[in-house]
Amino acid sequence: MTIKWLYEEEVSAIKMFGRQGASAPLAQCIHASRLIGASKTLVVHGGGNTSVKTTTRDVLGREVNTIYIKASGHDLAGINIDGFTALDLDKLKELEGLNRLSDDHMLAVFNQAKLDFRSPSPSVETLMHVFLPAPYIFHTHANSVLAVTNQPNGKTQAAKVFGPNVIVLPYAMSGFELAKKAAIAARKYPDVSALVVIKHGVFTFGISAKEAYGNMIRVVNFAKASVKRSRKRVFVGRSQPFLPYSRQKLAPLLRGALISSTGETSGVILEFRTNQLIRKFLDGKDLTRYANTGPVTPDHVIWTKPKPLILPSEFDAITVRRAVEKFTVAYKRYFTKNNQRFGKTKTMREASPRVVLVPGQGLYGAGDTAENASMIADLAENWIEVITAAESIGKFSSISTRDMFDIEYWSPESAKLEVAISPPLKGRVALITGGGSGIGQATAQIFRDAGAEVVVLDVNANATRSVAEKLDGLGLVVDVTDAIAVGQAFKRVISSFGGLDIVVSNAGGAWQGEIGTVSESVLRKSFELNFFAHQTIAQNAVRVMRAQHSAGGSGGCILFNTSKQAVNPGKNFGPYGLPKAATLFLVRQYALDHGKHGIRTGGVNADRVRSGLLSDEMIAMRSKARKLSEDEYLRGNLLGREVTANDVAKAFLDLALSPSTTGAILTVDGGNIEAALR
Ligand SMILES: [Zn+2]
Structure with missing residues (x-):
């Protein structure tokens, strides 16, 4: 990857974001965030985060040490000033003195530290940015870095690839403890430019945005070079016939089975993807091994679930339904087993698969909206890219099932999924x-x-x-x-x-x-x-x-x-x-x-609904023929009100939402006994 930092662009970013109220350090951080966000091999969909430590003034004019950190769930690509939350840095730094900090307390302190109460929730990785001393910290889940770290011997591999200038930490869940460990390591080696967390991603440091950004590209390039050097042929083996037309048959069956597995409580939208890389991945003879290993970075689990469903390429309604049922039974078992560790305090989310692999065809992202289905499909494609690279230099390895559950049901992460009351036809x-x-x-x-x-x-x-x-x-x-x-x-x-x-x-x-x-x-x-x-x-x-x-x-x-x-x-x-x-x-x-x-x-x-069918001209003609004003003509019904297109639309919606009504005709005419059904 090349460094795309241009002085002129930096200057214009300072001007542009300055007009929106950003100080120069924040503007430079936004500029770098956008450069990082533009590359899908660095971050996808709300992944990664960036921060800058600076000072701001409070209402009394006093200087406040401040950290601007990316808000949770925001995309780095195209991020703006409102994608960042300003927090009281000193208040948060004090937390490092604690031995333990519960997630609920952590989130409570985040809220108390907000300099503007209206700001969105800061990233769940905020404490990492707070405890690490560098003024600028950028974090990504870069594909090539993950290919190196997601190996059975990831730590040794990473140390070899990244050299002495980079700290390598074993996998631990984001949050208080990982942030503490990172800070201790960073103090011990003050000259390092980056920190890699195995099976998660990389944090780079800088005294300027440009430096932290440059360090990101350098670390990623180290990983890329290593992948390129030791690349071997992957996924050799069986070859499935490509069945382009069976997609038309499979999708409704799969959708029916998925909706059934939610107990009809929600609909499902399917987004299909295929390309050469996906096909090769699906055709590999070890597919069940590497596809069932786990996520490439923990963040994705809340969207994709720990494992995908692999469908047989020969299918009918029964095999598809059974495969989905088998998946949900296994998911429920995984949930029940791990929930024991939490004193059964967690509530299970839907047990149906979010990523469905169809050898010989491609993959489906399954979401509760078209937008989410597409995002899940993107994450699945990213997952395939990383596994392909990891398998090409060794053997793909992921976090443990325990760790997957901990992140999937981690309350700060779950907050991303919480939405207001679902509309009745979501996923339909x-x-x-x-x-x-x-x-x-x-x-x-x-x-x-x-x-x-x-x-x-x-x-x-x-x-x-x-x-x-x-x-x-x-x-x-x-x-x-x-x-x-x-x-x-x-x-x-x-x-x-x-x-x-x-x-x-x-x-x-x-x-x-x-x-x-x-x-x-x-x-x-x-x-x-x-x-x-x-x-x-x-x-x-x-x-x-x-x-x-x-x-x-x-x-x-x-x-x-x-x-x-x-x-x-x-x-x-x-x-x-x-x-x-x-x-x-x-x-x-x-x-x-x-x-x-x-x-x-x-x-x-x-x-008598004004529309393309009953045009203004026709209304004029007919009301004249009846010696009525247009208004009298349109309101010539028992209720004396004009029937609108929206009234008709509402009747269609009512019929669609009535589960035990069929063969029914709903009259929408303001009342007309002559036209009543008999
Ligand atoms: Zn992360």
Whole structure:
């Protein structure tokens, strides 16, 4: 790695962060943090941390010795001034005099030492930065350093590779005790430039940010050179056929089995990854050995769990389900056994795997949101890179199972996982057709607000893009009357999320004409969009939902926009009402035929909703024909209120959230007895 520190960039960083209120030392620390964060071989996702010791002034103008430390969970890449917490350095230094410090006390003192009570929680490795004397301290989990230290003889290896200028400490959990040991060693050898903790990572020191950064690159380069020197061929052995198409079959089965293992309490999103390095790793004949050894650095355990699930490359619903069950049983055993040491005070988190390896294919990151699934997949890729390097110079070794548990259930780490009340559709995937505008857009929005990952299908490219972007979802430009395009769209959904839970088949179009004289082509066009498209969408959904259900998961929920016309025909509205009546029938037929596959259905009968279908012009025309004002026309119902797209969206959400309701039609029209279902 080359040192990327440029004087001009340092100066502009001081200016830029200075404008945000950072002193020069803090600005230089932020600048270095960003340089480190930019390299994925040094840190990934919130990994690593940086600090600077300086002085600030309190409200009385007194000088306070201060440490700025990266806040817990923040990414070094692109970090800003608000990614750092300022702490009273002297107050924290006093802790070194203690013999013991509980985690709860440690966190309490962190809070008391905050110079601004609104600051985020500081890194769990704060005491290391406080007790070590250097003004600038940077910490990473650099891949090549881990390749050297994650060996059965890691300590000897590391001492040989890094030389006398670097302190090497055996593995110990981050926190008070490790920080004390590090400080004692640093005082004994005041000239060292770095400290390596076996099976964890490296801390580098400097009197300037530039020096500490330079030391980081130098240490990493030592490790890299050593890996390069002794590299041997790895993962020779069996070769699996690459099965690109079975992914479409496997993902919904895996997703169903994973959801089932959580007792349906939460959904799961799957992110698939594959490349040559991953394939080679998966094809190695010793896969079960090195893949079950443990994490490459302890931090990752809270996201990835200590071990991945390895699936057979030949699979069906039963084998996938059994494999997941076997994993969860083993995880529960690991939890129960280790929880004894803590007097059974810990509460088990979900027992299902977070990383799933599929020889011959690739890996899946499984998360409760698309964002987390992607992060877990990144961590898994990083894990493979490190193990590959470690195996190429020796034999990959990790921390003990005991140490894994201690870190996985360490309260300061767990704080990263704590979130406010989960929204009801977290980890669920909802697809909305006609999602680019009107009722579809409102529905996509309401499902996103309820925590679902949304897929917006619309024929209008700009509308699709803008809604999908706004909702951080997947936008697919699809004409729902094109069965091939619809099939491809469902494939994309499986590739992106692993499966599907809710479909709102909403796209429609209003055709008019007197039924005795209307042309057949108008009628057929309307049937294509207002009936056959619903049928195509529903058939595709059934295929995915059935697979999920066959592996133990809930099937899913298919909802249709049926419209009031389905039960209460309007004059000259036959071409629209007829297919809608057939679609209303679909609600019941799918409920009847596929209830056994865990598939629920529902329909929403809406009326007089301002949308693409009922445009402003149509409202003007119709209200005029009825000799009403536009407002009177729109509020012409029992409740006397205008029905909005959002009211309809809410009805779709209510149906999706009612686990024992199927085949039901919900009317959303403000009250109209003539159109009531009978
Ligand atoms: Zn660390």
